[in-house]
Amino acid sequence: MLQGVKNQLNVTIKTIKYGLMREMINKTSFIMNVIFMILNNASFIIQWIVIYSLKEDVGGYTFNQILLLWAIAASTYGFSHFIFKKAYSLSDLITNGKLDSFLVQPKNVLLACITTDIEVSALGDLLYGYIVLIISGITVSKFILFTFFSITGAIIITDIAVLLGSLSFWIGRSDMIADTGNNLMINFSTYPDGIFKGAARILLLTVIPVGLTAYFPVWIMTKFNFKLTFVIIVITVILTLVTFVIFYRGLRRYSSSNLMISKI
Amino acid sequence: MRKYIYIYKSELMSTFQYVINILFRLINFILFIFIFMNLWNYIYDNPNELINGYSKTQMIWYVIITEIIWGAIEGRKYCRKIVDDVRGGNIAYMINKPYSYIGYAVSGHLGETTIRIIISMVVGFTMGIIFLKSFPALTAPAVIIVFISGILAVLINLLLITFIGLISFIIEDSNPIFWLYSKMILVLGVLFPIEYFPGILAKIMRYSPIYVTCYGPAKLFVDFSYMSSAEILLSQIIYLGIAWGMCYLIYKKGVKKLNVTGG
Numbered sequence: 001m002l003q004g005v006k007n008q009l010n011v012t013i014k015t016i017k018y019g020l021m022r023e024m025i026n027k028t029s030f031i032m033n034v035i036f037m038i039l040n041n042a043s044f045i046i047q048w049i050v051i052y053s054l055k056e057d058v059g060g061y062t063f064n065q066i067l068l069l070w071a072i073a074a075s076t077y078g079f080s081h082f083i084f085k086k087a088y089s090l091s092d093l094i095t096n097g098k099l100d101s102f103l104v105q106p107k108n109v110l111l112a113c114i115t116t117d118i119e120v121s122a123l124g125d126l127l128y129g130y131i132v133l134i135i136s137g138i139t140v141s142k143f144i145l146f147t148f149f150s151i152t153g154a155i156i157i158t159d160i161a162v163l164l165g166s167l168s169f170w171i172g173r174s175d176m177i178a179d180t181g182n183n184l185m186i187n188f189s190t191y192p193d194g195i196f197k198g199a200a201r202i203l204l205l206t207v208i209p210v211g212l213t214a215y216f217p218v219w220i221m222t223k224f225n226f227k228l229t230f231v232i233i234v235i236t237v238i239l240t241l242v243t244f245v246i247f248y249r250g251l252r253r254y255s256s257s258n259l260m261i262s263k264i
Numbered sequence: 265m266r267k268y269i270y271i272y273k274s275e276l277m278s279t280f281q282y283v284i285n286i287l288f289r290l291i292n293f294i295l296f297i298f299i300f301m302n303l304w305n306y307i308y309d310n311p312n313e314l315i316n317g318y319s320k321t322q323m324i325w326y327v328i329i330t331e332i333i334w335g336a337i338e339g340r341k342y343c344r345k346i347v348d349d350v351r352g353g354n355i356a357y358m359i360n361k362p363y364s365y366i367g368y369a370v371s372g373h374l375g376e377t378t379i380r381i382i383i384s385m386v387v388g389f390t391m392g393i394i395f396l397k398s399f400p401a402l403t404a405p406a407v408i409i410v411f412i413s414g415i416l417a418v419l420i421n422l423l424l425i426t427f428i429g430l431i432s433f434i435i436e437d438s439n440p441i442f443w444l445y446s447k448m449i450l451v452l453g454v455l456f457p458i459e460y461f462p463g464i465l466a467k468i469m470r471y472s473p474i475y476v477t478c479y480g481p482a483k484l485f486v487d488f489s490y491m492s493s494a495e496i497l498l499s500q501i502i503y504l505g506i507a508w509g510m511c512y513l514i515y516k517k518g519v520k521k522l523n524v525t526g527g
Contacts, residue, residue, distance in 0.1 A: 029437045036440030043447035050460055054315060055307050121440075176288040183292050191299055195306040200298075 011107055012115050016083060019118035030120055037124025038131065041074055044190070059194025061218075066192065067136040068218045072146065073189040075129025076153030076213050081122035084158040087114040088182060090165025091175040097256045110247050114162065126150075142221055149217035152236045156213050157185055159243040166243075169250030189214035209235070267363050268371040275375025286380055293335050293384055297391055300327045300455075316459040321396050322486040323457075328388045329482040330454040333417050336380035339425045342373050343442040346429025351436065356522060366511045369429075370422050377418060406488045413481040413493070416500040421449075421477045423507035430511060433518025453478030476503045 024030050045067075052063045061069065086093065093099055093113060102113040133146050164181045167174035188210045193201060205211040212235055216228050279286070301324055308320035318326065346369060349355045358365050393399055402410065428445055431438035453474035458466050469475060480496035 026436065028435070032435070032437065032440045036443055040440075040443040040447050043444075043451050047451045047455055050456055051303075051307065058303075059306060176285060180288055180291045184295060187292070187295055187299060191303065195299075195302045197302070200302070 008108055008111060012111055015112075015115050016118060019116075023118060023120045033120045034124040034127065037121040038128045041070070041125060041128040044070065059192030059196075061192040061194065064136050065218055065222060067132050068221060069192065069214055070190060071129045071132035071136065072149060072153065072217050072221075073129075073186070073214050074125045074132070075146070075150040076157060076189075077186060078122045078124070078126030078129060079150050079154035080158045080161075081119045082126060083118070083154070084114045084161075085117045085119040085122070087158045087161040087165065088178070089175075090114070090162060091168040091173060091178050094165065094168040094250075094254065095173050095175075097254075099251075099254055100256050109251065110162065110244060114158070141224075145217070145221050145224075149213075149220070149232070152232055153213035153217065155236050155240060156209050157182070159239045160185060160209065162243050163246055166247050166250045169253045184208065185210055185213070209239075212236070268367045271363075271368055272371040272375045272378075275372045276378055277375075279376045279379045283379070283383075286383055289338075289380075290383060290387055293331060294387060294391065296331055296335070297324075297328055297388065300324065301391075301395055316457070318457060318459070318486070321398055322400075324396055325392055325400060325486050326457055326482045327455065328392050329414075329485045330478045332381060332384045332388050333414055333481060334421070334449060334454050334478060336377055336384050337373075337418060337421055337425070338377070338380070339421065339442065339446055342369075342422070343425050343429045344439060345369075345373075346426060347432045347437060347439055350430065350432040350518070355519075359519060359522075364515075366423075366426055366508075366515055369426055370419070373422060374418070377422075381418070400486055400488070402485070402488055406484070406493075409493045409497070410481055410484045410488070413484055413496055413500060416497070416504060417477045417481050420473065420500060420503050420507050423504070423511055424473055424477075427507065427510045427514060430514045430518055433514065433521055449474060449478060457483060473503065476500045 048058075048063065048066050048070075051058055052066075058066065081088065090113070099109070099113060102109050102116070105112050129146075129150065133142070161178060161182055164174060164178035167177060185208065188204055188208065193204055193211070193215045196204060205215065212232050216232055219225065220228055304320055304323050304327075308315065308323075311320050313320070315323070349358075349365075349369075355365060358368065361368075389399075424445070425442065428438055428442045431441060452461070452469060452472075458469050458475065458479050461469060469479075476496070476499050480500060484493050484496060
């Protein structure tokens with residue numbers, strides 16, 4: 001089994017590597033995509049400078065914590081979209097019968113299909129996360145925790161994208177539901193939870209896993225909490241297992257459209 | 265002009281077929297307004313407090329109006345379409361058609377935008393009235409002026425995005441330039457009025473697209489005066505001419521380049 005995992009990991013890394021090489025053929029476009037995405041994200045600092053000029057703390061977050069929130073949200077998004085880009089268009093792959101080429105490969109179908117392409121601009125998000133981490137004051141422990149939570153967060157948002165995309169196995173086109181769900185996660189994760197009250201706040205910290213991907217990591221990086229870290233790890237593992245089970249259940253209902261495509 | 269009205273009508277009718285898509289996208293709009301209602305509720309300790317000349321109610325109405333104008337355009341999708349037309353060579357098939365590509369692209373996208381604006385207005389105004397329990401006191405002529413200013417804001421935005429898309433004639437992919445433009449509009453225009461920024465920056469912003477595409481119509485909506493409406497409408501008309509001129513020049517130059525490379 002371990003050999004199988006090793007082989008799968010090897011294939012995944014090679015797929016990403018070749019995807020990156022393919023995108024780097026046009027160097028100007030590649031560099032522009034990365035740099036402009038960093039600048040694009042950086043513009044939001046202005047928003048928070050204006051808001052913090054009006055009030056000293058927003059939703060219980062200091063300016064540094066807001067920077068951390070943005071850093072973790074950006075790197076989580078970056079990791080997920082860079083490595084698992086196709087998880088965000090899974091609905092299209094399913095409804096248009098484009099999974100055929102992945103079914104014939106002797107590898108995990110889900111991993112093969114979601115890692116088949118990379119999003120260059122997401123590299124800018126990822127780098128931006130680390131740049132902001134440095135600005136907010138980096139330490140070795142903070143760096144390790146940040147990287148760890150960026151990975152768990154990326155896995156969680158990819159799981160959600162796959163689950164929402166997999167709805168297409170049962171209800172046909174689910175791309176609008178998936179897009180809405182994914183946007184919901186991104187939008188909420190860049191605002192402090194303290195500004196929301198009542199049911200909205202409870203939902204954010206429970207049902208909608210923004211707490212796991214953004215709020216809890218910031219709390220832990222501010223003041224380490226083992227219990228909360230453990231909760232994040234356990235839920236990430238459970239959610240990933242559930243995602244695989246649901247996807248493979250849905251795959252039984254998949255029907256090919258005899259689409260001829262070339263994969264280079 | 266009649267052919268562009270026909271293109272506009274065709275896109276309008278075609279968009280009607282996908283109203284469900286628009287309704288789904290509306291969730292993002294509702295979410296955006298919901299977040300900012302919460303944010304401004306948190307920032308304003310007292311509902312009657314004035315920050316930079318704006319009350320809490322005015323600030324939330326400001327964001328609702330700017331988001332209706334900016335969000336309904338779906339600039340990212342529009343810019344990508346223009347970039348794809350240029351990069352993919354699709355634009356070559358439109359050169360020999362009896363219409364201008366700029367007019368075709370703008371009028372077509374305006375058709376889609378119209379439906380989104382109407383639905384966003386219904387939802388935005390309903391949210392505002394329910395949660396704020398108030399509506400700015402506007403007279404009938406003021407409503408007409410705000411409406412005209414809103415239409416001009418949409419047109420200027422579409423032309424500026426068309427210009428950014430057409431930059432693909434020069435650099436291969438101008439989408440990243442749009443990201444910067446969109447964030448500039450969002451952060452400096454949609455979220456805050458110009459008065460929130462320090463002196464020099466505020467002065468610069470009065471000459472930037474932010475003033476004519478976001479601030480102008482929203483300011484008139486929350487704090488109408490005939491003096492400021494004359495100033496805003498005049499600026500919008502000047503900007504409309506400049507934006508159209510920029511599109512025309514870059515298209516003219518780009519098409520020549522396209523001919524040289526053989527399309």
